[in-house]
Amino acid sequence: MKNREAEQNKQATFNKGKSREKDPLPSWNNGQAKQTIIEFIKKVTDPGNAQFVAMEDRIAVFDNDGTLWTEQPYYSQMAFLLDRIDDLALQHPKWKKEQPFKALLQRDLKNALSGGLKAISEMIMATHAGMTTSDFDKLIKAWISKALHPRFEKLYSECVFLPMLQVLEYFKSSGFRNYIVSGGGIDFIRPWSKAIYGIPPSQVIGSSIKTQYKIVDGQPQLWRLPEINFIDDEEGKPVGIFANIGQQPIAAFGNSDGDIQMLEWVTSREPSLGMIIKHDDALREWSYTKDTLLGKLDHALVMASDKNWIITSMKNDWRTIFSFMD
């Protein structure tokens, strides 16, 4: 009986080991990118490894647009903005003649964005401010539940990268706290981040406009003011991360030059993991590195080998891109 029990225990341990070895990243092809992620998770979660990291310090940061979901032909927040411009145009007949609104109504993004930060600011204030945070939340939830991606004709929530959902789940089940760190608006992402990525609102960091506490219709509310509060991009990313978390993450995923400082900061210590998603799959998604409407990736790619950042090729490293293609 003793022997039998011992054998059972052995088997149980073995089975436990087997189930642990189940491929955590089934939508990734075998290759350096996948292997690096798995080895990183193994070493930081193994108490016997010199690079073991305590659970409270296991923090991973993920850019959103282009890293967790598609950012082409333009950011989803721009799609929301365009839809909202259309909705509001009836109340603003002058927009037909005024830039950047005229160009937006004509879907001429290049022209609309040619006004630089001033034009972008005007677009955002006209569409994102002048209401309570609860009303904005409702607006975003309504939009994300029905808006379709122009190329794939799927909900935006379906245009997330399946391999990255697996990375989020793998990190989370390995004791990590996953944070979104986006140049996009924090209050645009929070209403759906839990449902789409399993990331709660408190783990979303992004750009923001100012809010003001005031009583609206007898109820205390936060009112969205037409004034930029914080730009969570480039140098702003490490600043935003530290302001929100108070700790330095040990893993960072990005896809553009706006992620360089975040990657650089996170990978300045060991152990750490830095990864760049390279959009090189025109057939299944898009292929672009530079001079897009969205900014550049040139510099990040040039820096990668020097900084030991892993480049993930969407074409070669991802077996599937979207779940609707699976």
Add this chain to the structure above:
Amino acid sequence: MKNREAEQNKQATFNKGKSREKDPLPSWNNGQAKQTIIEFIKKVTDPGNAQFVAMEDRIAVFDNDGTLWTEQPYYSQMAFLLDRIDDLALQHPKWKKEQPFKALLQRDLKNALSGGLKAISEMIMATHAGMTTSDFDKLIKAWISKALHPRFEKLYSECVFLPMLQVLEYFKSSGFRNYIVSGGGIDFIRPWSKAIYGIPPSQVIGSSIKTQYKIVDGQPQLWRLPEINFIDDEEGKPVGIFANIGQQPIAAFGNSDGDIQMLEWVTSREPSLGMIIKHDDALREWSYTKDTLLGKLDHALVMASDKNWIITSMKNDWRTIFSFMD
């Protein structure tokens, strides 16, 4: 055998119930304050209750100075500031003649603070800025490990209110996320909040100065700039909470007029709990309501009955105040 098993199960269930009923707040005297806390926790965690709250929405916010630990004879951050002024005075011989530094060196706080926000800003910038966030973290950790409270001659970390530590633990074990929401500096609190309150850095919200990402001695760092970023007091508290969490808490604890807006916002929905700690125990701690160096409590106390906020009397509701008195 069947009957015996059934009996055991019954007993186990009973025991489980009993152990649940163990007094979660042993340092609180029986009374309305204690009862209200316990009833609140019971209803929001009971799936059968109409006021049940899902775990992800169980958020409680706590002011720090005067709510979780003593704020007399002055804020602990002021004690840090005074110690640091002394340390830096050697490098700044002019301070002996210049306000507010002259008054600070003489421990004449009333005079030092008479210069208003400008003087306070100067004191903070001289002592809290011009270094990396890591160096500031080290400075605070070193200070908190040895600085003694002037009246009790105990470490500041021992001058926490034992009844409130029990509230923190009770909320946490009931599935709440506890956040500190302080008018004090976020980076002053984060280095020790986990050790003292069990609250990780990411759950600390406070006032802040701006930081800048830059390379210092070849290492990416965040540099503390001599510029106010955010004042987390009064109207700033709801703003800071929403910016950090993206959700509206359901319980708030405060002790001064700086907490009014936070209490008002949190208790504008049901279910919710709002509580004010009233300092009315000169013997064991301090007794003050108004015209102190630290601001006022008048208005919050007047509003309490109207808003259904519970007033906790330190004298009557707390069996013990500090663990060193127990």
